[in-house]
Structures are given as structure tokens and as C-alpha cells.
Amino acid sequence: MSNQPDDAVRLPPEVESQLNERLAVWARARRLGSADLEAIRGLVLARVAEPLPSEFAAQLASSELVSWGLVSSELDPPSAFDSEWLWSLLRPVTALMEWKADVGAGNLSDRVERWLQPLTGDRAYQPYLQLA
Amino acid sequence: MDDRSDRLAVFDAMYTAHAAGLHDYLLGRTSDAEVARDLLQEVCIRLWRGVAELRDLTPERRRAWLFTVARNLVVDFYRSRASAATAHDALSQRVLRTWEQVAPAAEADVIGRNELEVLDAAIARLPEALRTVLVLQVLGDRTSAEIGELLGRPAGTVRYQLAQARRRLAEELRLMSGEEQEVSP
Numbered sequence: 406m407s408n409q410p411d412d413a414v415r416l417p418p419e420v421e422s423q424l425n426e427r428l429a430v431w432a433r434a435r436r437l438g439s440a441d442l443e444a445i446r447g448l449v450l451a452r453v454a455e456p457l458p459s460e461f462a463a464q465l466a467s468s469e470l471v472s473w474g475l476v477s478s479e480l481d482p483p484s485a486f487d488s489e490w491l492w493s494l495l496r497p498v499t500a501l502m503e504w505k506a507d508v509g510a511g512n513l514s515d516r517v518e519r520w521l522q523p524l525t526g527d528r529a530y531q532p533y534l535q536l537a
Numbered sequence: 538m539d540d541r542s543d544r545l546a547v548f549d550a551m552y553t554a555h556a557a558g559l560h561d562y563l564l565g566r567t568s569d570a571e572v573a574r575d576l577l578q579e580v581c582i583r584l585w586r587g588v589a590e591l592r593d594l595t596p597e598r599r600r601a602w603l604f605t606v607a608r609n610l611v612v613d614f615y616r617s618r619a620s621a622a623t624a625h626d627a628l629s630q631r632v633l634r635t636w637e638q639v640a641p642a643a644e645a646d647v648i649g650r651n652e653l654e655v656l657d658a659a660i661a662r663l664p665e666a667l668r669t670v671l672v673l674q675v676l677g678d679r680t681s682a683e684i685g686e687l688l689g690r691p692a693g694t695v696r697y698q699l700a701q702a703r704r705r706l707a708e709e710l711r712l713m714s715g716e717e718q719e720v721s722p
Contacts (some may be wrong), residue, residue, distance in 0.1 A: 416704055424703060428675050429712065431656040437560050437569060445574060446552055449581040450545075464552050522681045 544588045551584060551591070555603050559676060562604065562687065565672030566611045568661035576614060580607050592620035600627050604687060658711035 416424065437445075559580055580696035583606050584591070591599050660668060673684045681695040688695070707713050 415700060416707055420707050421703075423712050424707050424710070427652070427656060428706075430652060431660070431677050434653050435564065437557055441574075442552075442556055445556070445577055445581070446549075447580055449585065452578070452582055453585045 544585070546579075547592050548585055548590045549601070551588075551599060552581060553602060554596075556581070558673075558679075559603060559607050559655070559685065561673050561676040562607055563611065563667065564676070565669035566608075566665060567614065568668060570657075571616065576607065576610050579610050600687075655710070659706055662709055663702055663705055667698050667705065670698045671702040671706070673700055 540674075546651050556577065560577050563576045563580075566569060567573055567576070580590055580603060584603065587602070591602060594602065660671065663671065669688065670684050673687065674681075677683075679687075680692075681699065682688075682692040685692040685695045690698075
């Protein structure tokens, strides 16, 4: 492979100019601005914030889950229940909900699902989301 | 490093230095703006967790660590769509649907939102290797050498790929051989 574009690849000057102009339009829309970067930073820091308060952990692990309309078959086995894991999911949802005006409500559920999928795998997280 | 303020200082320094580049790389690999932002969050979560081990690394190794994480997350992202082949098909179908939706509008005198959709679709149709170098160049004004460092490719290869990407994009946008559509702002 040559290190330089050959003539077959090089564009005519007028095409170069038009292409640059259109790519500049695209770049202005797709480049992350300082507000975007700050919003993403905020979401990340929300996801790694302080641990779950102990009283809330105890409450979540108790049978009160059933009284909130959840049935045991919808939840992971008790031995697999991880209150820290659950808290790590619930905390950023709040931040994301605050962000939804920018995202668009229609896309929010897709974004939450895509966000949670790598974290949850096959775990039953939908009942937990109802708690939020 | 247990002190949160120390950890935050290192995190912020690395975030400031690399977040935009990581985003551009992720957008180039996935050609999906929302997915790129979500994956950037995931990279940063791992950054937070790995701050203690990253603190003493050189800037070059820190950057290499971050881009390795990003690369692995892209692979995981495609795997999560059942398989890489299925993911590619799904992506292609989505791009085709997008293109079918916007192509009629592109035939009219359009700019702005439709122009962005046309450009998104055209860029998404580029081969991934070409798309990635193009996005890194266009969004970050990076040189071929800088892109080569990020991707582990010789600068000459990046220059060649950039030229190929631009030519194929010009063809996608029908700028070649008098096929140009009127889109001037």
C-alpha cells in the first residue's frame, strides 16, 4: 500500500471544497461541546456516587418488595440479590430522567435498556426499575 | 487511593484529556451518536474504577489503556446484539432504513436536519476502518500521525485511508461527475 493517496483516490479541488463544507456541517452537529462533556461527566459521577444507605439496603432486601407489587418469581434468587448492584442501577436513573428533556422521552426507555443491558445480562431488572 | 477527592482529580484530568477523543473514536466505530455517548459513559465508569492503577502510568499508557477499554466495549456492544454478524446486519438494515427515509428528502432542496441525516447515513455506509479515521479527523482536526497513534496504524496508512474515505463519501453524496445535489446553505 502506498503511503500517499494516488491520483485515483485524490478528489478534484471543487469536490474537495464541497465535501469539506458538508463535513463541517456534520462536525458542528456531532462534535461534543463542553455542555455535552459536562453532562456525561455528571452521569458517570452519579453512577459511582456514595454507597447505598444501610437502612435502604435492608428495606430493599426485605419482604416489603412483595407488598410493592413484586412477586418472587420476578426477582433473582435471594442468594443472588445484591443491594449495592441494585442501588448502582437506581441512582443514575434519576440523573437520566433529569436529562430526558435533551434526549427526548421517546428514546428514553431504549437508552435505559441499552445502558442496563451490559450491567444486568440476563438478570431480571425490570421489577427493580419499577421501584424507581 | 481511597480519598475521593484525589481519585476525582485524576479522573477529571484524564476525562478532560481524552473524553472527546474517545467519543470520536466510538462514534467512528459505531456510527451511532447515542450509542457512542453511552459507551463513553461505560469507558469512564471503568476509568473511575481503575484510577488507582492508572495514576502512575505515563500519559501514553493511560491513553492506550482507555482506548483498549473503548475498543473492547465496542466488541461487547456488537456481541450483545447476539453476534457480530447479526449486529452488522441490523446496523446495515437500520442504515438502509434511514437512507430510504431521507433519500427522497435529499432529492429536494434540503439543508439542516435532513442534511445531517443524509450525512449520518452516508458516513455510516463507509467501511468501518475508513469511517473511524474520517470521524477522528473531521471531529477532532487530528493529524494522520495523531490518528495513527490512537489506532495503532502507520500515519501513511491513515493518510491513504482518509483519502479513500473522502472519495467514497463524495460518491455516496453524489458529488462526483456532475451528480451533485444542490445543498448549499
